[in-house]
Amino acid sequence: MALLRVRLKVLVTVTMVNVFLFLLIARHSGRDKGYLDKVRIPSKPFWNKITPSSGYWNRQQQVLDFQNNPFFANHTVGDLPDWLNVTHVSFNACRIDTRVTAQVKDYSSLPLRFKDFLLYMHCRYYPILVDQPDICRDPPFLLLAVKSVASHFDRRQAIRQTWGQAGLVANRTVVTIFLLGKTSTSDHHPDLSAMLSYESERHRDIIQWDYRDSFFNLTVKEVLFLDWIQTRCPGASFIFKGDDDVFVNTFAILKFLAGLSPTKADELFVGDVITNAGPHRDKKVKYFIPESVFIGSYPPYAGGGGYLFSASVAARLHVASRRVVLYPIDDVYTGMCLLKAGLGPEMHKGFKTFNIEEKYRSNPCVYKGLILVHPRTPQEMIQIWSWLNQPDLNCQ
Ligand SMILES: *[C@@H]1O[C@H](CO)[C@@H](O)[C@H](O)[C@H]1NC(C)=O
Numbered sequence: 343m344a345l346l347r348v349r350l351k352v353l354v355t356v357t358m359v360n361v362f363l364f365l366l367i368a369r370h371s372g373r374d375k376g377y378l379d380k381v382r383i384p385s386k387p388f389w390n391k392i393t394p395s396s397g398y399w400n401r402q403q404q405v406l407d408f409q410n411n412p413f414f415a416n417h418t419v420g421d422l423p424d425w426l427n428v429t430h431v432s433f434n435a436c437r438i439d440t441r442v443t444a445q446v447k448d449y450s451s452l453p454l455r456f457k458d459f460l461l462y463m464h465c466r467y468y469p470i471l472v473d474q475p476d477i478c479r480d481p482p483f484l485l486l487a488v489k490s491v492a493s494h495f496d497r498r499q500a501i502r503q504t505w506g507q508a509g510l511v512a513n514r515t516v517v518t519i520f521l522l523g524k525t526s527t528s529d530h531h532p533d534l535s536a537m538l539s540y541e542s543e544r545h546r547d548i549i550q551w552d553y554r555d556s557f558f559n560l561t562v563k564e565v566l567f568l569d570w571i572q573t574r575c576p577g578a579s580f581i582f583k584g585d586d587d588v589f590v591n592t593f594a595i596l597k598f599l600a601g602l603s604p605t606k607a608d609e610l611f612v613g614d615v616i617t618n619a620g621p622h623r624d625k626k627v628k629y630f631i632p633e634s635v636f637i638g639s640y641p642p643y644a645g646g647g648g649y650l651f652s653a654s655v656a657a658r659l660h661v662a663s664r665r666v667v668l669y670p671i672d673d674v675y676t677g678m679c680l681l682k683a684g685l686g687p688e689m690h691k692g693f694k695t696f697n698i699e700e701k702y703r704s705n706p707c708v709y710k711g712l713i714l715v716h717p718r719t720p721q722e723m724i725q726i727w728s729w730l731n732q733p734d735l736n737c738q
């Protein structure tokens with residue numbers, strides 16, 4: 343009798359547990375069913391075959407993206423189409439790439455500067471000729487890097503005497519350097535090498551690389567400078583990079599930087615930002631780019647007259663730049679690298695790369711509130727700087 347009662351008890355317990363489990367599973371599968379209804383299963387393969395773009399730059403970028411894709415790096419994907427199976431970026435010594443003559447459809451009718459650019463587009467490394475290895479031994483708060491060319495002696499001198507004064511400015515350390523390529527006599531330039539050596543000896547602020555200084559090679563200057571920061575000046579807190587025909591209010595930069603929160607300062611990239619732009623298709627424009635070279639629109643970018651960024655952004659741009667194919671317009675290229683790094687430029691109204699209204703140009707007080715004005719001659723730089731340093735300058 344006692345045994346029967348025990349068996350009955352076990353039976354009832356097991357049944358109850360079963361019913362409980364059943365209810366639990368039923369509830370869950372009911373929920374799963376509802377959930378499954380919402381899942382969309384693709385009817386076609388969800389990947390795309392990479393089809394080559396008709397723009398040469400775009401195609402090179404597809405190759406670079408493919409090579410940098412960590413998935414493909416570890417998986418064989420069968421035979422690659424020829425256009426994708428190339429190593430085209432050389433971080434080392436560099437040779438002319440004559441294949442482009444056949445790969446850009448209207449190559450022979452392009453302006454010479456495009457031919458020059460395309461033949462060396464894969465080259466990013468050029469030896470340094472003049473360096474200042476110890477210039478950042480004491481890491482400066484602000485590094486001012488000015489794009490210049492050999493013949494602009496007067497612009498560099500005006501900058502040294504004014505907004506590019508190295509040393510202590512408003513109790514902050516500032517280092518100024520000038521970034522140069524080579525202007526060679528084979529391009530019918532006068533031989534200025536002796537004067538340049540003298541200048542470099544005297545001021546020790548010239549950085550020069552062994553490549554041809556030209557408008558389309560400003561991007562080379564950009565990538566070489568990004569390398570240079572990492573090797574020679576990684577400790578600079580902020581970097582300003584700009585042209586040698588701009589006036590910069592260094593005091594205004596330092597004041598602006600002093601007001602930033604630490605997070606903001608870390609991710610800083612500010613300038614005169616251009617959005618919704620794309621390549622000019624008019625052959626007569628300086629910025630003309632043919633469809634055979636690039637298709638698509640430009641990411642937001644800060645005008646190359648001058649922009650300001652942090653050490654950490656410099657490091658991230660340096661990494662990203664290795665994943666972006668050189669583009670003939672340097673400020674657009676920097677915008678592309680920012681995008682690759684998951685960053686974007688921020689607009690600052692104090693950067694006037696398209697000048698200010700004529701009626702304000704000789705008003706000293708206007709310059710107090712600005713960070714950058716383009717363009718200004720050496721003489722104008724000296725005039726504006728003296729205005730800013732007038733102790734009795736009374737601006738309301
Ligand atoms: C690819 O392989 C390398 C070395 O074997 C490994 O370190 C890396 O994590 C792999 N990447 C992926 C995405 O599997």
Ligand SMILES: *[C@@H]1O[C@H](CO)[C@@H](O)[C@H](O)[C@H]1NC(C)=O
Nearest residue numbers: 418419420421422423427428
């Ligand atoms: C890439 O091309 C080379 C010959 O240039 C060939 O040996 C190699 O197998 C190709 N790789 C793939 C993945 O197709």
Ligand SMILES: *[C@@H]1O[C@H](CO)[C@@H](O)[C@H](O)[C@H]1NC(C)=O
Nearest residue numbers: 482483510511512513514515
């Ligand atoms: C100057 O800067 C240093 C450190 O950068 C700081 O310790 C000092 O207080 C500053 N002096 C003035 C007068 O602001």
Ligand SMILES: *[C@@H]1O[C@H](CO)[C@@H](O)[C@H](O)[C@H]1NC(C)=O
Nearest residue numbers: 458459462553554556558559
């Ligand atoms: C850029 O510099 C390289 C190396 O000096 C030169 O061969 C090439 O023609 C230059 N490109 C342009 C567009 O000037």
